Structures are given as C-alpha cells and as structure tokens.
Amino acid sequence: MQRYFIYLAYDGTRYHGWQIQPNGISVQETLQQALSTVLRLSVAIVGAGRTDTGVHARLMVAHFDYEGELDGSRLTDKLNRLLPPDISVYRIVPVRADAHARFDALARTYHYFVHLGKDPFCRQYSCRLYNKPDFEAMNQAAARLFDYTDFTSFSKTHTDTKTNNCRIMKAEWKPLGDNQWYFEIQADRFLRNMVRAIVGTLLEVGRGKMTQEEFCRVIEGKNRCRAGESVPGNALFLVDVTYPDRCFE
Amino acid sequence: MQRYFIYLAYDGTRYHGWQIQPNGISVQETLQQALSTVLRLSVAIVGAGRTDTGVHARLMVAHFDYEGELDGSRLTDKLNRLLPPDISVYRIVPVRADAHARFDALARTYHYFVHLGKDPFCRQYSCRLYNKPDFEAMNQAAARLFDYTDFTSFSKTHTDTKTNNCRIMKAEWKPLGDNQWYFEIQADRFLRNMVRAIVGTLLEVGRGKMTQEEFCRVIEGKNRCRAGESVPGNALFLVDVTYPDRCFE
Numbered sequence: 001m002q003r004y005f006i007y008l009a010y011d012g013t014r015y016h017g018w019q020i021q022p023n024g025i026s027v028q029e030t031l032q033q034a035l036s037t038v039l040r041l042s043v044a045i046v047g048a049g050r051t052d053t054g055v056h057a058r059l060m061v062a063h064f065d066y067e068g069e070l071d072g073s074r075l076t077d078k079l080n081r082l083l084p085p086d087i088s089v090y091r092i093v094p095v096r097a098d099a100h101a102r103f104d105a106l107a108r109t110y111h112y113f114v115h116l117g118k119d120p121f122c123r124q125y126s127c128r129l130y131n132k133p134d135f136e137a138m139n140q141a142a143a144r145l146f147d148y149t150d151f152t153s154f155s156k157t158h159t160d161t162k163t164n165n166c167r168i169m170k171a172e173w174k175p176l177g178d179n180q181w182y183f184e185i186q187a188d189r190f191l192r193n194m195v196r197a198i199v200g201t202l203l204e205v206g207r208g209k210m211t212q213e214e215f216c217r218v219i220e221g222k223n224r225c226r227a228g229e230s231v232p233g234n235a236l237f238l239v240d241v242t243y244p245d246r247c248f249e
Numbered sequence: 250m251q252r253y254f255i256y257l258a259y260d261g262t263r264y265h266g267w268q269i270q271p272n273g274i275s276v277q278e279t280l281q282q283a284l285s286t287v288l289r290l291s292v293a294i295v296g297a298g299r300t301d302t303g304v305h306a307r308l309m310v311a312h313f314d315y316e317g318e319l320d321g322s323r324l325t326d327k328l329n330r331l332l333p334p335d336i337s338v339y340r341i342v343p344v345r346a347d348a349h350a351r352f353d354a355l356a357r358t359y360h361y362f363v364h365l366g367k368d369p370f371c372r373q374y375s376c377r378l379y380n381k382p383d384f385e386a387m388n389q390a391a392a393r394l395f396d397y398t399d400f401t402s403f404s405k406t407h408t409d410t411k412t413n414n415c416r417i418m419k420a421e422w423k424p425l426g427d428n429q430w431y432f433e434i435q436a437d438r439f440l441r442n443m444v445r446a447i448v449g450t451l452l453e454v455g456r457g458k459m460t461q462e463e464f465c466r467v468i469e470g471k472n473r474c475r476a477g478e479s480v481p482g483n484a485l486f487l488v489d490v491t492y493p494d495r496c497f498e
Contacts, residue, residue, distance in 0.1 A: 011369040058370070080367045088367040118329045118337040120260040121307070125370070 001065045004072070005095050005247075006031075006045070011086040012056040013124070013234065019050045027051075027087060031062070034082045038075065039066060048101045048241040049108060052193065054233035056125070059090075061241045063101040070094075099247035107169060107186050109240040112199045112231065115180040126180060127235040133206025135173045135181060141205040141215045142171040142183075145198070152222035154198050155191035164191055164222075171198075186240075193230055201228035250314045253321070254344050254496075255280075255294070260335040261305040262373070262483065268299045276300075276336060280311070283331045287324065288315060297350045297490040298357060301442065303482035305374070308339075310490045312350040319343075348496035356418060356435050358489040359444045361480065364429040375429060376484040382455025384422045384430060390454045390464045391420040391432075394447070401471035403447050404440035413440055413471075422451075435489075442479055450477035 008031065016024030020032075028047060035043045047062040072092035079089045113126035122128070145168045152164040170186035183199055201218060204210040210218075210228070218226045257280065265273030269281075277296060284292045296311040321341035328338045362375035371377070394417045401413040419435035432448055450467060453459040459467075459477070467475045 009369050056370075085367070085372050086369045088369050118334070120258050120335045120337050121305075121374070123334050124373075 001067055001097065002069070003063055003065050003095050003097050003099055004070065004092050005099070005101060005243075006035075006062050006064065006092045007090040008057070008060050008062070009088045009090065010057050010060065012051060012054050014086060015053070017051055017053045017055065018047050018057075018060065024053075027057075027060075028062075030083065030087060031079075034079050035064065037082060038078045046101050048105045049190065049238070050192070051236075051238055052196075052233050055236045055238070056234075057238040059240050060238055061101050061105070061243075063095065063099065093248070095247050096249060099243070101241075104243050104247055105189075105241050106244060107188055107240075107242045108190060108238065109170070109184065109186040110190070110195045111237045111239050112183040112185075112195060113176070113180065113235045113237075114182070117179055119179070122180065125235060125237075127231050129203075131207070133203055134208065135175075135206065137208075137212070138202045138206040139173050141202055141212050142173065142185075144212065144216055144219075145171045147216075148219045150222060151191055151194060151198075151219065153219050153224055153227050154194045154201070155224065156193045166190060166194070173202075195236060196230040196233065197224070197227050199231045203231070204228040250316055250346065251318070252312055252314050252344050252346050252348055253319065253341050254348070254350065254492075255284075255311050255313065255341045256339040257306070257309050257311070258337045258339065259306050259309065261300060261303050263333075263335060264302070266300055266302045266304065267296050267306075267309065273302075276306075276309075277311075279332065279336060280328075283328050284313065286331060287327045295350050297354045298439065298487070299441070300485075300487055301445075301482050304485045304487070305483075306487040308489050309487055310350050310354070310492070312344065312348065342497070344496050345498060348492070350490075353492050353496055354438075354490050355493060356437055356489075356491045357439060357487065358419070358433065358435040359439070360486045360488050361432040361434075361444060361448045362425070362429065362484045362486075363431070366428055368428070371429065374484060374486075376480050378452075380456070382452055383457065384424075384455065386457075386461070387451045387455040388422050390451055390461050391422065391434075393461065393465055393468075394420045396465075397468050399471060400440055400443060400447075400468065402468050402473055402476050403443045403450070404473065405442045415439060415443070420447075444485060445479040445482065446473070446476050448480045452480070453477040 010027050015027050018027045020026050020029045032045050043064050045062045045064045075092050076089045114129050115122045115126045149165045151166050167188045173183050175181050259276050264276050267276045269275050269278045281294050292313050294311045294313045324341050325338045363378050364371045364375045398414045400415050416437045422432050424430050
C-alpha cells in the first residue's frame with residue numbers, strides 16, 4: 001500500500017464542517033466520494049483535523065492509501081473537474097506508509113478576520129465589529145496564552161479528547177488594510193471551538209469588558225462558562241498544517 | 250434645493266446592474282427606495298454611470314436633491330441599517346447645486362480580476378483562466394489604447410450615445426499575488442460593455458491568437474464583431490470616480 005497526502009482548500013459556507021456526519025453534507029464526505037469515483041474503489045481519507053460548520057480552509061491536509069502508483073498531477077486535475085467549485089485540490093504527493101495527516105501534524109495555523117463598518121465584500125468571510133476594539137490590549141492578552149497549556153476554558157464541554165493541553169506558538173492580531181484585521185494563531189493542536197472562543201474572549205478585553213488579569217483567570221478557571229462568547233465560524237480559516245520532513249522521506 | 254453626493258459600494262451579484270429597469274431589481278432602485286423611505290418623500294438619484302448586470306462597485310457616486318439641511322452622517326447610518334447587506338453607503342456630502350454626478354465626472358476607474366487554477370475563494374469576484382496569458386504582450390497592446398479615441402469596436406451596437414469617443418488615461422495589467430492579476434483602466438468615459446470587450450480582446454492577444462497590429466486594426470475597424478468576446482461581469486469592479494474641486498465649493 002502507498003500512502004498519499006492530499007492538499008486542498010475549501011469554502012466551508014455550504015458544509016457542516018470537515019468531518020463526516022449523519023445530518024449534513026461534509027467536506028470529508030464530498031472529497032471521499034470524488035476520490036472513490038476517480039479511483040473506482042472505496043477510499044477512506046483522514047484529515048489533519050476537524051473544522052466546524054461554515055469554517056473555511058485555505059489549506060487542509062488529509063491522507064489516504066492506494067494500492068499501486070498514482071500520477072498525482074493527473075489525479076489532481078480529475079478531482080478538480082469532479083469536485084464542486086467550493087473545493088479545490090492543490091496537489092497529491094506520496095508519503096511514508098506510516099505518515100499520518102492528523103497525528104504527525106506539528107502545528108496548525110488559523111486566521112480569524114474582523115472588519116469595521118458595513119462592507120458588501122467582507123460580509124461573507126469576515127466578522128463585522130460595530131466599534132473598534134483596543135488591538136494593543138488584545139495583543140497583550142493574546143501574549144498571555146503562551147504562559148498556559150490547559151485550555152479547557154476554551155473548549156466545547158463534551159468532547160472525547162484525553163487531555164486539553166495545547167502548546168500555543170503564535171497569537172497575534174495584525175492589520176489588513178484600513179478597516180480590517182486578522183488574528184493569527186498557531187498551536188500544536190486545537191480543541192473543538194477553541195479559536196472562536198479565544199477570539200470572542202479577546203474581543204471582551206478589546207472592548208474593555210475584561211482586564212488582562214481577568215483573561216488569565218478565565219484560562220486558569222478551566223470553566224467554559226467564564227470565557228467570552230464564540231464568534232461566528234464564517235470568518236475563520238485554517239491556513240496551514242506543518243509536518244516533519246520524515247513524513248516525506 | 251440643496252444637492253448631495255452619495256458615495257456607496259455594492260456587490261452586484263444579485264442586481265440587474267445599476268440602472269432602474271422594468272425586468273429586474275437594480276441598485277439605483279434599491280437605493281432610491283431606501284432614501285425615499287428615510288427622507289419620507291420621493292427622491293430621484295442620478296448615478297455617475299451605469300454598471301451592467303452582476304458588475305460590482307467599490308465606489309459609485311450619485312447625486313440627489315433635498316429641500317433643507319441633512320445630517321450626512323446620521324443619514325448614512327440610517328440608510329445602512331435599511332439597505333440590504335450587499336449595498337453600503339460610505340458618506341453623503343453637500344455639493345454645489347449644479348454639480349452633476351454623471352456629467353461632471355472627470356474620470357472613472359475599473360478593475361478586472363483574473364486568476365489561474367481552481368480557487369474556492371476567487372470564483373465569486375474573479376474570472377478563471379485555464380492557461381497563463383502573456384501579460385507583457387497584453388500590456389503592450391493595452392498601451393496602444395492611448396493612441397485612439399473612437400472605441401466603437403468595443404461598444405454594444407445599439408446605444409443612445411452621441412459619440413463613441415473616450416480618452417483612456419490608464420490601461421495596465423498588474424499582478425496580485427501568485428496566481429491573480431487585475432487590469433486597471435481609467436478613462437473620462439466608458440461605452441456600454443467597453444471594459445469587458447477590451448479585456449476579452451486583450452486576452453486574445455495574451456493567448457497569441459491576435460497580434461499587436463491586429464489589435465490596432467480591431468480598434469480602427471470600428472466593428473464590434475472583430476473584437477474578442479466579452480468577459481463575464483462578476484469580475485469587474487468600478488473602483489473610483491473623480492470630480493473637479495468646483496463641485497464641492
């Protein structure tokens with residue numbers, strides 16, 4: 001068996017997230033069906049992680065196994081013709097037989113977009129704010145994330161994960177034009193709903209409704225109810241997943 | 250009577266263009282209705298120009314008259330709450346009584362976006378190309394536009410304009426990231442369908458199907474049938490309209 005990594009992008013608007021589920025169309029299911037059609041046998045794919053309903057990916061990685069040689073470039077073209085316009089495959093590359101899209105990922109990076117004012121072109125992929133938050137205060141609070149590893153406070157309560165430990169590597173708000181900003185966050189792993197809960201809680205800080213110290217208390221409290229409200233998923237993008245070189249040797 | 254300029258943006262996807270017409274919803278009609286509702290009397294607005302079905306505006310200017318003082322900032326807020334999410338008013342400013350949004354405009358600027366490859370996030374506002382055209386050749390041909398004033402070749406055949414003369418001030422393809430480019434064109438006026446016909450004809454040059462000389466012959470021929478096919482409207486944006494200072498004195 002040869003294992004392959006498939007690199008893709010998707011507009012999550014129409015999908016109930018990445019993960020296959022009974023009550024809605026998912027990206028994983030759509031991709032799996034297209035791949036199975038092209039390869040003429042049932043193929044299972046394993047993604048680098050889940051994205052929630054409506055969340056997008058500029059880069060998602062998944063793996064699948066296939067008996068025999070594949071022309072990655074031709075398969076990419078065939079899949080792109082078969083897949084709907086909101087899913088696009090970048091490339092398909094052979095990897096080591098034990099390389100795992102989920103367990104071997106060293107880091108995931110997400111971007112969350114916000115903008116001020118009514119904007120006909122931002123509304124689909126960015127969260128509208130009605131007042132400019134204090135981005136400096138939000139960045140000071142975001143830097144405190146590096147001091148912690150247990151992010152139970154920012155996780156959905158009922159999940160099947162064994163630990164809620166994550167190592168945050170980047171967490172910063174950056175400007176993007178005059179009235180738009182994005183929050184970049186990178187970690188070795190993310191809990192369900194974590195980015196949107198962190199952004200919602202940072203916005204509380206930016207609005208002056210929560211101090212830096214209260215932000216730290218929220219993390220230490222390990223109680224989801226004390227964190228800010230989750231922000232909408234349509235402004236969240238998975239933008240990168242990194243793997244060690246050994247996956248490709 | 251006091252005259253006002255209203256600066257707005259719109260996503261043209263849902264609209265049959267700017268201009269009011271019997272068989273579809275237009276931006277002008279939608280804006281006029283909202284303005285009339287807020288001001289509690291029937292108000293007519295005059296736009297800087299027409300945009301075709303599906304064409305967008307990052308900046309459109311229109312004028313209207315109102316008896317008495319208006320608080321531009323409050324009116325902007327009220328309109329934005331009433332207008333659908335795909336139309337946004339930037340500001341409303343008093344101008345001279347004889348300032349005319351259409352006849353006083355010195356220049357209009359349009360951008361046309363193209364991209365290579367399947368991209369879930371470009372598809373709504375950019376035209377997908379299947380092969381990379383020769384942008385250098387297209388820019389050489391575009392520079393020839395400065396040598397001409399009669400653009401009958403790039404106009405819809407049945408229009409009510411008296412002359413087909415336009416003065417082109419800018420015409421250049423520029424890169425925008427790795428696989429996206431846009432064509433910037435500025436002129437004192439544009440004929441109906443003109444930008445999309447010019448882009449379509451330049452793409453013929455970029456694909457090696459038309460030489461620089463043939464491009465000039467197309468313009469000199471004053472025959473729409475010899476020009477390239479019009480490109481789709483969803484990738485076209487009106488981005489600027491400029492007025493002389495006297496309008497605001």
